[in-house]
Amino acid sequence: MDGDSSFWSRLVSNPLFRSVLLFSLFRAVYGFGILIVTWFLASEAEAPLWVSIGFLLCSMVFSRLLYRFLKRMGGKQPVES
Secondary structure, X not given: OHHHHHHHXXXXXXXXXXXXXXXXXXXXXXHHHHHHHHHHHHHHOOOOHHHHHHHHHHHHHHHHHXXXXXXXXXXXXXXXX
16 A cells, blocks of 8 residues: 555656646636637627637637746745745
């Protein structure tokens, strides 16, 4: 059992694993929000198709910028004196 907890602690402390996990959680939450807004634009607002497509394209670019910003903010560690 001790080997399992050691494996899990090594896995969780791995920067690559943490980055992939963070990115997956970010995409899941952000993607769900984008789908809700796109559905609203396509059905309730009765906007033309190009509005929904344009919104999705803009959200792709914005999500990458937002993720980079969040990754930089999360990577900053307080300086210990």
